[in-house]
Amino acid sequence: MxxxxxxxxxxxxxxxxxxxxxxxxxxxxxxxxxxxxxxxxxxxxxxxxxxxxxxxxxxxxxxxxxxxxxxxxxxxxxxxxxxxxxxxxxxxxxxxxxxxxxxxxxxxxxxxxxxxxxxxxxxxxxxxxxxxxxxxxxxxxxxxxxxxxxxxxxxxxxxxxxxxxxxxxxxxxRRRIEREAIIEERRRIAREIHDGVAQSLSYLNMKTKSVSDLLTSKNSVQALTELNEIREVVQDTYEDIRESIDQLSTEIKSVSILAALGNYVREFSSNNGIPVQFEISKPFTRLSPVAELQLLRIAQEALTNVRRHAMASSVEVTLRNTAAEVEMVVKDDGRGFKLEELEEYPPGYHGLAIIKERAEGLGGNVFITTAPDKGTEMKVTLPVEKVRL
Incomplete structure (x- = not known):
């Protein structure tokens, strides 16, 4: 009530x-x-x-x-x-x-x-x-x-x-809310593209200066290592921009979050050769268009991080709800990482910050459980009263 x-x-x-x-x-x-x-x-x-x-x-x-x-x-x-x-x-x-x-x-x-x-x-x-x-x-x-x-x-x-x-x-x-949600989402993605590119360019500028110094000192081996890192960052930035542009044209429309997320999980598994197990509790709470769109984007960002960094052989995506919360869990069996080292990662590793921003925008929280060689589990919880239709 x-x-x-x-x-x-x-x-x-x-x-x-x-x-x-x-x-x-x-x-x-x-x-x-x-x-x-x-x-x-x-x-x-x-x-x-x-x-x-x-x-x-x-x-x-x-x-x-x-x-x-x-x-x-x-x-x-x-x-x-x-x-x-x-x-x-x-x-x-x-x-x-x-x-x-x-x-x-x-x-x-x-x-x-x-x-x-x-x-x-x-x-x-x-x-x-x-x-x-x-x-x-x-x-x-x-x-x-x-x-x-x-x-x-x-x-x-x-x-x-x-x-x-x-x-x-x-x-x-509902249609008006959906239009407003899509407009706001496109603005958000545009900001993410801008911030991601700016961060990458700043990092590349620093690295190219380092390569220049190494070449001057005729340290070609270290310069080659730095160039390889630059190439990886450029590739990651390119993939970031490509995926963001694809998301700009993605709309849930009349399809529910269940169908949209299921379709994306199947495409992700097929395109990347990583088996994904998708589970959902039924009956599932009807969500607002804004919440559905944000949950889909969070899942997309989480799976993108798995593809880039986890080296996982399998992934589990679970969507469930209780009387108080809507919960999404993305779990992989990859290499994991140390949470305290997260801020030291180069550009391309800022996906968790994006996920946190999206979840907090709906009044939710993000919990990460990980360790080297132990895989990673990301759990997003959203309050039902903020996201239910």
């Missing part, structure tokens, strides 16, 4: 559910014949529905888990509301507005197709109820009699509006 969108959705649903219940109570007093049942039955239903409404409000649906129980609870709520409407005179029921609550819940917290399915089922159920039961009982009138057809049309239209409008609004917001 601490997340803004979730809180606002729950608050709206709670207000609407209470409003629908209050209107049903009001209609039962203004026009007791609407329910077409003895007063004591109506009061029993109102009392039980009042308790149910309170339970739904104070024990909200934990939609983000996306487990079987979540869908079962939503389905149960929908079936109860439809049966309540049918039992209390169908299209003339005092609970018509209340019956829209499950559809609103699906529209605000689930996929559009679920909300549309509930809206269609509700409208079809009421239509069939009046078509068939009107032949056997006087409680239900023929669909073409009185205002039944008008009520059915209005109810159907309103159901589908309720099912689609929140999703469309959320979709537009």
């Amino acid at each position: 601490q997340y803004r969108y979730e809180k606002e959705a729950y608050q709206f649903l709670a207000v609407y559910r209470f409003l629908g219940y209050a209107l049903a109570v009001l209609f039962s007093q203004v026009s007791p014949t609407m329910a077409a049942m003895p007063a004591y039955q109506l009061y029993i239903i109102l009392g039980m529905l009042g308790v149910y409404t309170a339970l739904k409000v104070f024990s909200p649906l934990r939609w983000q888990a996306r487990g079987a129980m979540t869908y079962l609870i939503l389905s149960g709520d929908f079936i109860l509301c439809i049966l309540l409407v049918i039992y209390t005179n169908g299209l003339n029921s005092i609970f018509l507005l209340y019956s829209l609550t499950p559809i609103m819940t699906a529209a605000l917290l689930f996929e559009e197709r679920i909300a549309l399915a509930l809206a269609a089922t509700a409208s079809l159920s009421l239509s069939l109820t009046h078509l068939f039961l009107s032949q056997f009982t006087e409680r239900f009138t023929w669909i073409m009699q009185g205002y039944n057809l008008t009520l059915l049309i209005v109810y159907t239209l309103f159901s589908f509006v309720v099912a689609t409008v929140p999703y469309r609004i959320n979709l537009n917001i």
